[in-house]
Amino acid sequence: MATMKDVAARAKVSVSTVSIILNGKSQQRKIPQATQQRVWEAVRALGYQPNVSARKLRGGGEDAPGVTIALYWASDFRAPMMARFLEGVRQQLAACGRTMEWVIYPYENGRLSQDQALKSFRRFHAAVVANAAQEDLRYLEENPPPGPVILYNRKSARFPSAYVEDEQIGQLAAAHLAACGYRTAGVLGAPAAFQGMALREDAFIAACRQAGIAVEQRWLVRAGHAIADGVKAAQAFTGQEGPQAVFCASDALALGALHAFRQAGVAVPRQRALIAVGNGEEGYAATSAPPLTVVQVPIEEMARACVVLCCRLLDREEDVGGVALEARLIPRQSTAQVPATAR
Structure with missing residues (x-):
């Protein structure tokens, strides 16, 4: 197992310099950037692991x-x-x-x-x-x-x-809507914090269209991440020309949408169905009114x-x-x- 002395020898610096750098005090002790780089390269090359214990x-x-x-x-x-x-x-x-x-x-x-x-x-x-x-x-x-x-x-x-395979999440949601007989769908999305969120949405839209479910551009709505964002954004789906079903990027957005639909007198699921990515507390989705269909992310x-x-x-x-x-x-x-x- 590599030691700090081995790292120092490979980087051609003193053991004390290695210690300073590994302890995060390079800036305080004014260690040149080039020296820091040599030490970290030696650490990685030797597979050195600090003795935390x-x-x-x-x-x-x-x-x-x-x-x-x-x-x-x-x-x-x-x-x-x-x-x-x-x-x-x-x-x-x-x-x-x-x-x-x-x-x-x-x-x-x-x-x-x-x-x-x-x-x-x-x-x-x-x-x-x-x-x-x-x-x-x-x-x-x-x-x-x-x-x-x-x-x-x-x-x-x-x-x-x-x-988790993000494409699978969107595909499962689309397959469920197709099996239920829905023919139009929209998306209540959120800013993509990572690439997987975009993959879920893209996979959902592609699978919907392959199954004969229409997803029009006007039914692709963006919101924030909170329940309140879902309440506000879901108003775009309360009119008579809205889609039969809405795929939500999170159960938080879907819970907000349920509230907005209830306030607008839109019956769920008879007038508007909801399905969401289940990434929050499962009990909230299971006990909402009505209980929310989700594609559950296996966080645990x-x-x-x-x-x-x-x-x-x-x-x-x-x-x-x-x-x-x-x-x-x-x-x-x-x-x-x-x-x-x-x-």
């Missing part, structure tokens, strides 16, 4: 040497997603009997490169990066941290990941897979790759079989 022992505390996992979570994603993720982590840790300390590191989409802890890896043994934007993925690919990194719900040729299952991947990497297993999880359709009363006379 030793640092914890120096910090004191009888429980100090435990395994610490950093969870990098984008701060602009809704809290229910994180709650579901952490529940999955709890389930897997209980099932496998391992003890891990999980520490949440909030970050802003597109600004992961500014995080110093991920660069030094001196505070944790492994990191799970969740909900990364394209800029964040590009940064990680070009500047891999000096320790095990797992991606949540993103794909990468360099890092192990647990993810992906979280459990992240724990497994962490264990495999920390155990230094080879060929640790990606884990693809499947979304599942949960039909409820917000969609229904369309009578043949109404098709």
